[in-house]
Amino acid sequence: MLRTNTCGELNLSHIGNKVTLAGWVQKTRNKGFMIWVDLRDRYGVTQIIFDEERSDKKTLEMAQNLGREFVIQVQGTVIERVSKNPNLPTGDIEILAESFQILNASKTPPFTIENETDGGEELRMQYRYLDIRRNPVRENLIFRSKVSLAIRNYLSAHNFIDVETPYLIKSTPEGARDFVVPSRMNSGEFYALPQSPQTFKQLLMVGGMDQYFQIVKCFRDEDLRADRQPEFTQIDCEMTFVEQEDILSRFEGLLKHLLKEIKGIEVSEFPRMTYAEAMKKYGNDKPDIRFGMEFAELNDIAQGKGFQVFDQQELIVGIAVPGAASYTRKQIDALIDWVKRPQIGANGLIWVKCNEDGSYKSSVDKFYSQDDLKSWASRVEAKAGDLILVMGGDANKTRGQLSDLRMEIAEQLGLRDPNVFAPLWVVDFPLLEWDEESKRFHAMHHPFTAPKPEQMSLLATDPGAVNANAYDLVLNGNEIGGGSIRIHDSEVQETMFDLLGFTKEEAQAQFGFLMEAFQYGAPPHGGIALGLDRLVAILGGQETIRDFIAFPKNNSGRDLMINAPAAIDSMQLEELNLALKQEE
Structure with a gap:
Protein backbone atom coordinates (compact mmCIF):
# COMPACT_ATOMS: atom_id res chain seq x y z
CA MET A 1 0.00 0.00 0.00
CA LEU A 2 1.15 3.54 -0.71
CA ARG A 3 -0.26 4.66 2.66
CA THR A 4 -0.44 3.43 6.23
CA ASN A 5 -3.52 5.47 7.09
CA THR A 6 -6.29 7.43 5.42
CA CYS A 7 -6.73 11.19 5.66
CA GLY A 8 -9.76 10.88 7.88
CA GLU A 9 -8.73 8.60 10.73
CA LEU A 10 -5.81 10.13 12.64
CA ASN A 11 -6.36 11.80 16.04
CA LEU A 12 -4.59 12.57 19.33
CA SER A 13 -4.20 8.86 20.09
CA HIS A 14 -1.79 8.63 17.14
CA ILE A 15 0.63 11.33 18.43
CA GLY A 16 4.24 10.30 17.74
CA ASN A 17 3.32 7.66 15.13
CA LYS A 18 5.24 7.52 11.87
CA VAL A 19 2.66 7.49 9.08
CA THR A 20 2.42 7.58 5.31
CA LEU A 21 -0.55 9.35 3.71
CA ALA A 22 -1.54 9.68 0.08
CA GLY A 23 -4.16 11.90 -1.52
CA TRP A 24 -4.97 15.12 -3.33
CA VAL A 25 -3.81 18.59 -2.36
CA GLN A 26 -6.94 20.47 -1.32
CA LYS A 27 -5.15 23.76 -0.74
CA THR A 28 -1.84 25.19 0.44
CA ARG A 29 -0.88 28.10 2.69
CA ASN A 30 2.70 29.26 2.15
CA LYS A 31 4.54 31.48 4.64
CA GLY A 32 7.92 30.81 3.02
CA PHE A 33 9.53 29.31 6.11
CA MET A 34 6.45 27.17 6.76
CA ILE A 35 3.92 25.57 4.40
CA TRP A 36 0.62 23.97 5.34
CA VAL A 37 -1.07 21.53 2.96
CA ASP A 38 -4.57 20.17 3.34
CA LEU A 39 -4.39 16.61 2.00
CA ARG A 40 -7.67 15.01 0.99
CA ASP A 41 -8.87 11.51 0.17
CA ARG A 42 -12.29 9.86 0.26
CA TYR A 43 -12.17 9.57 4.05
CA GLY A 44 -11.36 13.15 5.02
CA VAL A 45 -8.71 15.88 5.22
CA THR A 46 -5.46 15.94 7.19
CA GLN A 47 -3.21 18.97 7.54
CA ILE A 48 0.44 18.49 6.58
CA ILE A 49 3.09 20.94 7.82
CA PHE A 50 6.46 21.60 6.18
CA ASP A 51 8.71 23.55 8.56
CA GLU A 52 12.20 24.90 7.74
CA GLU A 53 13.37 24.09 11.25
CA ARG A 54 11.97 20.57 11.45
CA SER A 55 11.57 19.44 7.81
CA ASP A 56 14.30 18.52 5.36
CA LYS A 57 15.40 21.56 3.27
CA LYS A 58 14.86 19.75 -0.03
CA THR A 59 11.41 18.60 1.08
CA LEU A 60 10.46 22.20 1.96
CA GLU A 61 11.69 23.45 -1.41
CA MET A 62 9.68 20.80 -3.28
CA ALA A 63 6.56 21.71 -1.29
CA GLN A 64 6.83 25.29 -2.60
CA ASN A 65 5.68 24.02 -6.00
CA LEU A 66 2.61 22.07 -4.92
CA GLY A 67 -0.64 23.03 -6.63
CA ARG A 68 -4.30 22.19 -6.14
CA GLU A 69 -5.22 18.57 -6.93
CA PHE A 70 -1.60 17.35 -7.12
CA VAL A 71 -1.50 13.70 -6.05
CA ILE A 72 1.20 13.22 -3.40
CA GLN A 73 2.51 10.73 -0.90
CA VAL A 74 3.78 12.09 2.44
CA GLN A 75 5.82 10.42 5.17
CA GLY A 76 5.94 12.08 8.57
CA THR A 77 5.12 12.09 12.26
CA VAL A 78 1.73 12.80 13.84
CA ILE A 79 1.98 15.87 16.09
CA GLU A 80 -0.56 17.95 18.01
CA ARG A 81 -1.80 21.05 16.25
CA VAL A 82 -1.19 24.38 17.91
CA SER A 83 -4.27 25.91 16.29
CA LYS A 84 -6.92 23.20 16.34
CA ASN A 85 -9.84 22.95 13.89
CA PRO A 86 -12.99 21.69 15.67
CA ASN A 87 -14.77 21.32 12.32
CA LEU A 88 -12.48 18.49 11.19
CA PRO A 89 -12.36 14.98 12.71
CA THR A 90 -8.57 15.25 12.26
CA GLY A 91 -8.49 18.84 13.49
CA ASP A 92 -6.49 18.10 16.65
CA ILE A 93 -3.42 16.82 14.83
CA GLU A 94 -1.21 17.45 11.82
CA ILE A 95 1.61 15.58 10.08
CA LEU A 96 5.11 17.00 10.32
CA ALA A 97 6.42 16.07 6.86
CA GLU A 98 9.78 14.35 6.70
CA SER A 99 9.65 13.46 3.00
CA PHE A 100 7.14 13.32 0.20
CA GLN A 101 6.86 12.63 -3.48
CA ILE A 102 4.57 13.89 -6.21
CA LEU A 103 2.76 10.89 -7.62
CA ASN A 104 1.08 12.99 -10.29
CA ALA A 105 0.91 16.70 -10.98
CA SER A 106 -2.37 18.34 -11.92
CA LYS A 107 -3.52 21.07 -14.25
CA THR A 108 -5.50 23.86 -12.61
CA PRO A 109 -9.04 22.44 -12.24
CA PRO A 110 -11.82 24.17 -14.23
CA PHE A 111 -13.76 24.73 -10.97
CA THR A 112 -12.96 24.63 -7.27
CA ILE A 113 -13.08 21.18 -5.69
CA GLU A 114 -14.96 22.30 -2.60
CA ASN A 115 -18.41 21.78 -1.09
CA GLU A 116 -19.58 25.12 -2.46
CA THR A 117 -18.08 25.21 -5.93
CA ASP A 118 -17.99 27.91 -8.57
CA GLY A 119 -18.66 25.37 -11.34
CA GLY A 120 -22.01 25.35 -13.16
CA GLU A 121 -23.88 22.07 -13.66
CA GLU A 122 -22.90 21.58 -17.32
CA LEU A 123 -19.23 22.23 -16.56
CA ARG A 124 -19.27 19.86 -13.61
CA MET A 125 -20.92 17.16 -15.74
CA GLN A 126 -18.21 17.61 -18.36
CA TYR A 127 -15.57 17.02 -15.66
CA ARG A 128 -17.62 14.65 -13.57
CA TYR A 129 -14.53 12.77 -12.34
CA LEU A 130 -13.46 16.04 -10.66
CA ASP A 131 -16.95 16.72 -9.35
CA ILE A 132 -16.93 13.31 -7.64
CA ARG A 133 -13.99 14.51 -5.53
CA ARG A 134 -16.30 17.05 -3.86
CA ASN A 135 -17.82 15.94 -0.58
CA PRO A 136 -21.53 16.36 -1.53
CA VAL A 137 -21.25 14.24 -4.68
CA ARG A 138 -19.03 11.62 -3.08
CA GLU A 139 -21.32 11.36 -0.05
CA ASN A 140 -24.35 10.92 -2.34
CA LEU A 141 -22.67 7.99 -4.08
CA ILE A 142 -21.68 6.44 -0.75
CA PHE A 143 -25.28 6.94 0.44
CA ARG A 144 -26.55 5.18 -2.69
CA SER A 145 -24.23 2.24 -1.97
CA LYS A 146 -25.60 1.97 1.59
CA VAL A 147 -29.20 1.95 0.33
CA SER A 148 -28.40 -0.71 -2.29
CA LEU A 149 -26.71 -2.89 0.32
CA ALA A 150 -29.66 -2.55 2.72
CA ILE A 151 -32.04 -3.56 -0.09
CA ARG A 152 -29.93 -6.61 -0.98
CA ASN A 153 -29.69 -7.65 2.67
CA TYR A 154 -33.47 -7.35 3.20
CA LEU A 155 -34.45 -9.26 0.07
CA SER A 156 -31.80 -11.94 0.56
CA ALA A 157 -32.98 -12.43 4.15
CA HIS A 158 -36.47 -13.10 2.75
CA ASN A 159 -35.28 -15.77 0.30
CA PHE A 160 -35.17 -13.67 -2.87
CA ILE A 161 -32.60 -14.93 -5.40
CA ASP A 162 -30.55 -12.41 -7.41
CA VAL A 163 -30.71 -13.43 -11.08
CA GLU A 164 -29.31 -11.48 -14.04
CA THR A 165 -31.46 -11.18 -17.16
CA PRO A 166 -30.38 -10.22 -20.72
CA TYR A 167 -29.69 -6.68 -21.92
CA LEU A 168 -30.06 -7.55 -25.61
CA ILE A 169 -33.72 -8.41 -26.14
CA LYS A 170 -36.56 -7.96 -28.64
CA SER A 171 -38.23 -4.61 -29.28
CA THR A 172 -41.95 -4.36 -28.47
CA PRO A 173 -44.41 -1.67 -29.54
CA GLU A 174 -45.98 -1.14 -26.12
CA GLY A 175 -44.74 1.50 -23.64
CA ALA A 176 -42.00 4.05 -24.22
CA ARG A 177 -39.63 4.04 -27.19
CA ASP A 178 -36.86 1.47 -27.16
CA PHE A 179 -33.17 2.04 -27.64
CA VAL A 180 -32.26 -0.34 -30.47
CA VAL A 181 -28.98 -2.09 -31.22
CA PRO A 182 -28.22 -3.32 -34.76
CA SER A 183 -27.02 -6.90 -35.12
CA ARG A 184 -23.95 -7.32 -37.30
CA MET A 185 -24.38 -11.09 -37.64
CA ASN A 186 -28.10 -10.88 -38.42
CA SER A 187 -28.33 -8.32 -41.20
CA GLY A 188 -31.30 -5.95 -40.99
CA GLU A 189 -32.30 -7.14 -37.52
CA PHE A 190 -32.08 -5.34 -34.21
CA TYR A 191 -31.93 -5.98 -30.51
CA ALA A 192 -33.58 -3.59 -28.05
CA LEU A 193 -32.25 -2.57 -24.65
CA PRO A 194 -34.79 -3.55 -21.95
CA GLN A 195 -37.19 -1.00 -20.54
CA SER A 196 -37.75 -3.62 -17.86
CA PRO A 197 -36.93 -7.32 -17.37
CA GLN A 198 -40.71 -7.91 -17.21
CA THR A 199 -41.13 -11.01 -19.36
CA PHE A 200 -37.89 -12.59 -18.14
CA LYS A 201 -38.84 -12.34 -14.49
CA GLN A 202 -42.21 -13.91 -15.30
CA LEU A 203 -40.38 -16.73 -17.06
CA LEU A 204 -38.20 -17.17 -13.97
CA MET A 205 -41.42 -17.72 -12.01
CA VAL A 206 -42.52 -20.29 -14.60
CA GLY A 207 -39.08 -21.83 -14.09
CA GLY A 208 -39.75 -22.26 -10.38
CA MET A 209 -37.33 -19.68 -8.95
CA ASP A 210 -40.14 -18.65 -6.57
CA GLN A 211 -38.72 -15.27 -5.47
CA TYR A 212 -36.43 -13.20 -7.68
CA PHE A 213 -34.80 -9.79 -7.46
CA GLN A 214 -32.31 -7.82 -9.47
CA ILE A 215 -30.87 -4.32 -9.17
CA VAL A 216 -30.75 -3.73 -12.89
CA LYS A 217 -30.15 -1.08 -15.53
CA CYS A 218 -33.16 -0.27 -17.74
CA PHE A 219 -33.44 1.99 -20.77
CA ARG A 220 -36.17 4.25 -22.18
CA ASP A 221 -35.79 6.59 -25.12
CA GLU A 222 -38.14 9.28 -23.83
CA ASP A 223 -38.20 12.99 -23.09
CA LEU A 224 -36.12 13.81 -20.05
CA ARG A 225 -36.66 15.77 -16.84
CA ALA A 226 -34.71 16.32 -13.66
CA ASP A 227 -36.00 13.01 -12.29
CA ARG A 228 -35.53 10.99 -15.48
CA GLN A 229 -32.54 9.55 -17.30
CA PRO A 230 -32.40 7.51 -20.52
CA GLU A 231 -30.77 4.76 -18.45
CA PHE A 232 -31.96 4.18 -14.91
CA THR A 233 -31.66 1.56 -12.20
CA GLN A 234 -34.57 -0.55 -11.08
CA ILE A 235 -35.09 -2.83 -8.07
CA ASP A 236 -36.92 -5.54 -9.97
CA CYS A 237 -38.77 -8.23 -7.99
CA GLU A 238 -41.17 -11.09 -8.59
CA MET A 239 -42.86 -13.65 -6.32
CA THR A 240 -44.72 -16.92 -6.94
CA PHE A 241 -47.96 -18.15 -5.31
CA VAL A 242 -48.90 -14.73 -3.98
CA GLU A 243 -51.85 -12.39 -3.92
CA GLN A 244 -51.73 -8.60 -3.89
CA GLU A 245 -51.70 -8.44 -0.09
CA ASP A 246 -48.55 -10.58 0.10
CA ILE A 247 -46.61 -8.22 -2.14
CA LEU A 248 -47.84 -5.08 -0.40
CA SER A 249 -46.85 -6.52 2.96
CA ARG A 250 -43.37 -7.61 1.82
CA PHE A 251 -42.42 -4.32 0.16
CA GLU A 252 -44.05 -2.19 2.81
CA GLY A 253 -41.60 -4.04 5.02
CA LEU A 254 -38.71 -3.16 2.67
CA LEU A 255 -39.45 0.57 2.83
CA LYS A 256 -39.87 0.48 6.60
CA HIS A 257 -36.54 -1.37 6.81
CA LEU A 258 -34.81 1.27 4.67
CA LEU A 259 -36.24 4.18 6.63
CA LYS A 260 -35.13 2.62 9.90
CA GLU A 261 -31.74 1.37 8.67
CA ILE A 262 -30.75 4.41 6.62
CA LYS A 263 -32.60 7.29 8.28
CA GLY A 264 -33.28 5.99 11.78
CA ILE A 265 -37.00 6.65 11.31
CA GLU A 266 -39.83 4.36 12.42
CA VAL A 267 -42.90 4.54 10.16
CA SER A 268 -46.07 3.21 11.75
CA GLU A 269 -48.71 4.37 9.27
CA PHE A 270 -48.71 3.04 5.72
CA PRO A 271 -52.11 4.04 4.32
CA ARG A 272 -53.77 2.70 1.17
CA MET A 273 -55.80 4.72 -1.25
CA THR A 274 -57.65 3.79 -4.42
CA TYR A 275 -56.72 5.46 -7.68
CA ALA A 276 -60.19 7.04 -7.84
CA GLU A 277 -59.83 8.45 -4.32
CA ALA A 278 -56.35 9.83 -5.07
CA MET A 279 -57.59 11.61 -8.20
CA LYS A 280 -60.64 13.01 -6.40
CA LYS A 281 -58.78 14.21 -3.27
CA TYR A 282 -55.45 15.27 -4.75
CA GLY A 283 -55.78 15.43 -8.54
CA ASN A 284 -53.02 12.92 -9.22
CA ASP A 285 -52.18 9.28 -8.58
CA LYS A 286 -49.05 9.96 -6.51
CA PRO A 287 -50.24 12.40 -3.84
CA ASP A 288 -47.97 13.97 -1.26
CA ILE A 289 -49.79 13.34 2.02
CA ARG A 290 -47.29 15.11 4.29
CA ARG A 416 -42.65 19.48 1.90
CA ASP A 417 -40.16 18.74 4.65
CA PRO A 418 -37.48 16.37 3.24
CA ASN A 419 -36.94 14.95 6.71
CA VAL A 420 -40.55 13.76 6.96
CA PHE A 421 -41.52 10.58 5.09
CA ALA A 422 -45.12 9.75 4.21
CA PRO A 423 -45.49 6.53 2.20
CA LEU A 424 -48.71 5.07 0.86
CA TRP A 425 -50.03 2.50 -1.57
CA VAL A 426 -52.28 3.56 -4.43
CA VAL A 427 -54.36 0.61 -5.62
CA ASP A 428 -57.22 -0.29 -7.98
CA PHE A 429 -55.98 1.46 -11.10
CA PRO A 430 -58.01 1.15 -14.29
CA LEU A 431 -56.77 -1.83 -16.29
CA LEU A 432 -57.14 -0.05 -19.63
CA GLU A 433 -57.11 3.50 -20.98
CA TRP A 434 -59.01 4.46 -24.12
CA ASP A 435 -57.01 6.47 -26.63
CA GLU A 436 -59.17 8.66 -28.86
CA GLU A 437 -56.44 9.18 -31.42
CA SER A 438 -55.76 5.51 -32.12
CA LYS A 439 -59.31 4.45 -31.22
CA ARG A 440 -58.14 1.56 -29.07
CA PHE A 441 -57.32 0.62 -25.51
CA HIS A 442 -53.84 0.92 -24.03
CA ALA A 443 -52.64 -0.89 -20.93
CA MET A 444 -52.51 1.46 -17.92
CA HIS A 445 -49.47 -0.46 -16.63
CA HIS A 446 -48.43 -3.15 -19.14
CA PRO A 447 -50.13 -5.96 -21.09
CA PHE A 448 -49.33 -8.61 -18.48
CA THR A 449 -51.26 -7.02 -15.62
CA ALA A 450 -54.11 -9.16 -14.34
CA PRO A 451 -57.63 -7.78 -13.89
CA LYS A 452 -59.19 -7.78 -10.44
CA PRO A 453 -60.39 -11.39 -10.00
CA GLU A 454 -63.96 -10.33 -9.23
CA GLN A 455 -64.12 -8.27 -12.44
CA MET A 456 -62.79 -10.89 -14.82
CA SER A 457 -66.18 -11.35 -16.50
CA LEU A 458 -66.29 -7.65 -17.44
CA LEU A 459 -63.42 -8.13 -19.90
CA ALA A 460 -65.93 -9.45 -22.41
CA THR A 461 -68.71 -6.92 -21.76
CA ASP A 462 -67.25 -3.67 -20.39
CA PRO A 463 -63.43 -3.75 -20.44
CA GLY A 464 -63.14 -0.02 -19.73
CA ALA A 465 -64.74 -0.57 -16.31
CA VAL A 466 -62.25 -3.21 -15.20
CA ASN A 467 -59.73 -2.36 -12.48
CA ALA A 468 -56.22 -3.78 -12.53
CA ASN A 469 -54.82 -5.97 -9.81
CA ALA A 470 -52.08 -3.35 -9.62
CA TYR A 471 -50.49 -1.05 -7.06
CA ASP A 472 -48.07 1.87 -6.91
CA LEU A 473 -45.78 2.69 -4.00
CA VAL A 474 -45.72 6.45 -3.39
CA LEU A 475 -43.33 8.38 -1.15
CA ASN A 476 -43.59 12.13 -0.54
CA GLY A 477 -45.46 12.81 -3.75
CA ASN A 478 -43.26 10.61 -5.93
CA GLU A 479 -44.06 7.23 -7.42
CA ILE A 480 -41.09 5.12 -6.36
CA GLY A 481 -42.44 1.77 -7.48
CA GLY A 482 -45.24 -0.02 -9.22
CA GLY A 483 -46.35 -3.56 -9.84
CA SER A 484 -49.20 -5.97 -10.25
CA ILE A 485 -50.40 -9.51 -10.04
CA ARG A 486 -49.64 -10.93 -13.48
CA ILE A 487 -51.76 -12.85 -15.92
CA HIS A 488 -50.62 -16.48 -15.80
CA ASP A 489 -53.33 -18.03 -17.96
CA SER A 490 -52.64 -18.06 -21.71
CA GLU A 491 -56.34 -17.62 -22.60
CA VAL A 492 -56.69 -14.52 -20.42
CA GLN A 493 -53.44 -13.19 -21.89
CA GLU A 494 -54.81 -13.73 -25.41
CA THR A 495 -57.95 -11.80 -24.44
CA MET A 496 -55.78 -8.96 -23.13
CA PHE A 497 -53.76 -8.80 -26.34
CA ASP A 498 -57.00 -8.76 -28.32
CA LEU A 499 -58.35 -5.82 -26.26
CA LEU A 500 -55.10 -3.95 -26.88
CA GLY A 501 -55.52 -4.30 -30.64
CA PHE A 502 -52.93 -7.02 -31.30
CA THR A 503 -53.74 -9.43 -34.08
CA LYS A 504 -53.06 -13.07 -33.27
CA GLU A 505 -50.06 -12.91 -35.60
CA GLU A 506 -48.67 -9.80 -33.87
CA ALA A 507 -49.18 -11.28 -30.42
CA GLN A 508 -47.45 -14.49 -31.49
CA ALA A 509 -44.54 -12.63 -33.08
CA GLN A 510 -43.99 -10.40 -30.06
CA PHE A 511 -44.88 -12.62 -27.13
CA GLY A 512 -45.27 -16.15 -28.45
CA PHE A 513 -42.48 -17.38 -26.16
CA LEU A 514 -44.40 -16.16 -23.10
CA MET A 515 -47.73 -17.55 -24.27
CA GLU A 516 -46.13 -20.93 -24.84
CA ALA A 517 -44.48 -20.85 -21.41
CA PHE A 518 -47.87 -20.29 -19.81
CA GLN A 519 -48.99 -23.66 -21.23
CA TYR A 520 -46.38 -25.52 -19.19
CA GLY A 521 -47.75 -25.01 -15.71
CA ALA A 522 -47.27 -21.29 -15.07
CA PRO A 523 -47.93 -20.54 -11.38
CA PRO A 524 -49.83 -17.50 -10.10
CA HIS A 525 -47.27 -14.75 -9.65
CA GLY A 526 -46.84 -11.02 -9.19
CA GLY A 527 -44.19 -8.46 -8.50
CA ILE A 528 -43.04 -4.90 -8.31
CA ALA A 529 -40.26 -2.68 -9.61
CA LEU A 530 -38.91 0.27 -7.63
CA GLY A 531 -36.83 3.08 -9.10
CA LEU A 532 -33.56 3.01 -7.18
CA ASP A 533 -32.37 6.43 -8.42
CA ARG A 534 -35.52 8.19 -7.25
CA LEU A 535 -35.78 6.23 -4.00
CA VAL A 536 -32.20 7.09 -3.08
CA ALA A 537 -32.72 10.76 -3.94
CA ILE A 538 -35.81 11.04 -1.74
CA LEU A 539 -34.15 9.21 1.15
CA GLY A 540 -31.26 11.62 0.68
CA GLY A 541 -33.61 14.59 1.04
CA GLN A 542 -33.65 15.56 -2.65
CA GLU A 543 -35.74 14.85 -5.72
CA THR A 544 -33.18 15.33 -8.51
CA ILE A 545 -31.81 11.89 -9.32
CA ARG A 546 -28.74 13.14 -11.24
CA ASP A 547 -27.11 14.07 -7.93
CA PHE A 548 -27.08 10.38 -6.95
CA ILE A 549 -25.80 8.91 -10.23
CA ALA A 550 -22.07 8.61 -10.80
CA PHE A 551 -22.07 9.62 -14.46
CA PRO A 552 -25.46 11.14 -15.35
CA LYS A 553 -26.65 12.53 -18.65
CA ASN A 554 -28.05 16.02 -19.15
CA ASN A 555 -31.59 17.02 -20.11
CA SER A 556 -30.82 16.26 -23.76
CA GLY A 557 -29.68 12.74 -22.95
CA ARG A 558 -26.04 13.60 -23.59
CA ASP A 559 -23.02 12.49 -21.62
CA LEU A 560 -20.97 15.70 -21.70
CA MET A 561 -17.91 13.98 -20.28
CA ILE A 562 -17.41 11.38 -23.03
CA ASN A 563 -19.47 13.30 -25.62
CA ALA A 564 -22.04 10.59 -26.26
CA PRO A 565 -24.05 9.88 -28.32
CA ALA A 566 -21.62 10.38 -31.19
CA ALA A 567 -21.27 9.47 -34.84
CA ILE A 568 -19.56 6.16 -35.59
CA ASP A 569 -17.08 5.22 -38.27
CA SER A 570 -18.40 4.58 -41.78
CA MET A 571 -16.77 1.13 -41.74
CA GLN A 572 -18.78 0.22 -38.64
CA LEU A 573 -21.94 1.40 -40.40
CA GLU A 574 -21.12 -0.80 -43.38
CA GLU A 575 -20.53 -3.83 -41.17
CA LEU A 576 -23.94 -3.23 -39.59
CA ASN A 577 -25.55 -2.72 -43.03
CA LEU A 578 -26.56 0.78 -41.96
CA ALA A 579 -24.39 2.77 -44.39
CA LEU A 580 -26.32 5.45 -46.27
CA LYS A 581 -26.51 4.70 -49.95
CA GLN A 582 -25.14 7.48 -52.14
CA GLU A 583 -27.41 8.71 -54.88
CA GLU A 584 -26.03 8.00 -58.32
Missing part, protein backbone atom coordinates in the same frame (compact mmCIF):
# COMPACT_ATOMS: atom_id res chain seq x y z
CA PHE A 291 -49.75 18.01 4.35
CA GLY A 292 -53.49 18.56 3.85
CA MET A 293 -55.13 20.84 1.29
CA GLU A 294 -57.40 18.05 0.05
CA PHE A 295 -59.72 18.86 -2.85
CA ALA A 296 -63.40 19.57 -2.28
CA GLU A 297 -65.92 19.66 -5.15
CA LEU A 298 -68.19 22.71 -5.13
CA ASN A 299 -70.46 22.27 -8.16
CA ASP A 300 -73.69 22.04 -6.17
CA ILE A 301 -72.99 25.17 -4.11
CA ALA A 302 -71.03 27.29 -6.60
CA GLN A 303 -73.12 26.91 -9.75
CA GLY A 304 -76.47 28.52 -10.50
CA LYS A 305 -75.59 31.78 -8.74
CA GLY A 306 -75.19 33.92 -11.86
CA PHE A 307 -71.43 33.47 -12.22
CA GLN A 308 -71.33 32.23 -15.80
CA VAL A 309 -67.66 31.25 -15.67
CA PHE A 310 -68.56 28.53 -13.15
CA ASP A 311 -72.02 27.67 -14.47
CA GLN A 312 -70.68 26.26 -17.73
CA GLN A 313 -67.86 24.14 -16.24
CA GLU A 314 -67.80 20.38 -15.70
CA LEU A 315 -66.02 20.64 -12.36
CA ILE A 316 -65.64 23.33 -9.68
CA VAL A 317 -63.05 22.31 -7.12
CA GLY A 318 -61.18 24.10 -4.32
CA ILE A 319 -58.59 23.80 -1.58
CA ALA A 320 -57.95 25.62 1.70
CA VAL A 321 -54.46 27.04 2.12
CA PRO A 322 -53.68 27.17 5.86
CA GLY A 323 -52.88 30.60 7.26
CA ALA A 324 -52.80 32.29 3.85
CA ALA A 325 -55.64 34.78 4.34
CA SER A 326 -52.85 37.25 5.10
CA TYR A 327 -51.63 37.03 1.51
CA THR A 328 -51.45 40.42 -0.19
CA ARG A 329 -53.16 41.06 -3.50
CA LYS A 330 -49.71 40.95 -5.10
CA GLN A 331 -49.09 37.47 -3.71
CA ILE A 332 -52.48 36.23 -4.90
CA ASP A 333 -51.94 37.76 -8.35
CA ALA A 334 -48.62 35.91 -8.50
CA LEU A 335 -50.50 32.63 -7.94
CA ILE A 336 -53.00 33.54 -10.66
CA ASP A 337 -50.15 34.28 -13.06
CA TRP A 338 -48.51 30.99 -12.07
CA VAL A 339 -51.53 28.88 -13.04
CA LYS A 340 -51.91 30.81 -16.32
CA ARG A 341 -48.43 29.80 -17.45
CA PRO A 342 -48.43 27.52 -20.52
CA GLN A 343 -47.04 24.66 -18.41
CA ILE A 344 -50.23 24.72 -16.29
CA GLY A 345 -52.69 26.17 -18.80
CA ALA A 346 -55.46 27.39 -16.48
CA ASN A 347 -57.67 30.35 -17.36
CA GLY A 348 -57.62 31.80 -13.87
CA LEU A 349 -58.20 31.31 -10.17
CA ILE A 350 -60.93 32.39 -7.75
CA TRP A 351 -59.93 33.25 -4.19
CA VAL A 352 -61.73 33.68 -0.88
CA LYS A 353 -60.12 35.03 2.30
CA CYS A 354 -61.50 33.62 5.54
CA ASN A 355 -61.08 36.60 7.86
CA GLU A 356 -60.41 36.21 11.58
CA ASP A 357 -63.72 37.96 12.42
CA GLY A 358 -65.71 35.27 10.58
CA SER A 359 -66.38 37.34 7.44
CA TYR A 360 -65.27 36.51 3.91
CA LYS A 361 -63.66 38.56 1.17
CA SER A 362 -63.45 37.12 -2.33
CA SER A 363 -62.77 37.93 -5.97
CA VAL A 364 -66.44 37.07 -6.74
CA ASP A 365 -68.23 39.02 -4.00
CA LYS A 366 -70.85 40.40 -6.37
CA PHE A 367 -72.04 36.90 -7.26
CA TYR A 368 -71.88 35.16 -3.89
CA SER A 369 -73.25 36.12 -0.49
CA GLN A 370 -71.47 35.67 2.82
CA ASP A 371 -73.61 32.57 3.43
CA ASP A 372 -72.54 31.17 0.04
CA LEU A 373 -68.88 31.71 0.84
CA LYS A 374 -69.40 30.24 4.30
CA SER A 375 -70.71 27.06 2.68
CA TRP A 376 -67.58 26.99 0.46
CA ALA A 377 -65.42 27.30 3.57
CA SER A 378 -67.30 24.48 5.25
CA ARG A 379 -66.91 22.22 2.20
CA VAL A 380 -63.13 22.74 1.90
CA GLU A 381 -62.73 22.69 5.71
CA ALA A 382 -61.22 26.18 5.79
CA LYS A 383 -60.72 27.89 9.15
CA ALA A 384 -60.41 31.56 10.03
CA GLY A 385 -57.13 32.81 8.61
CA ASP A 386 -57.15 30.39 5.66
CA LEU A 387 -57.28 31.21 1.96
CA ILE A 388 -59.63 29.29 -0.34
CA LEU A 389 -58.50 28.80 -3.95
CA VAL A 390 -61.01 27.55 -6.51
CA MET A 391 -60.68 26.44 -10.13
CA GLY A 392 -63.19 25.31 -12.73
CA GLY A 393 -63.12 23.54 -16.08
CA ASP A 394 -62.85 20.10 -17.65
CA ALA A 395 -62.73 17.63 -14.76
CA ASN A 396 -59.48 15.79 -15.50
CA LYS A 397 -57.61 18.87 -16.68
CA THR A 398 -58.74 21.02 -13.75
CA ARG A 399 -57.80 18.41 -11.17
CA GLY A 400 -54.33 18.26 -12.68
CA GLN A 401 -53.98 22.05 -12.64
CA LEU A 402 -55.10 22.34 -9.02
CA SER A 403 -52.76 19.50 -8.10
CA ASP A 404 -49.84 21.44 -9.56
CA LEU A 405 -50.93 24.55 -7.66
CA ARG A 406 -51.27 22.60 -4.42
CA MET A 407 -47.69 21.34 -4.74
CA GLU A 408 -46.35 24.79 -5.62
CA ILE A 409 -48.03 26.37 -2.60
CA ALA A 410 -46.77 23.57 -0.34
CA GLU A 411 -43.25 24.27 -1.61
CA GLN A 412 -43.65 27.99 -0.90
CA LEU A 413 -45.00 27.34 2.60
CA GLY A 414 -42.27 24.82 3.46
CA LEU A 415 -44.76 21.98 3.89
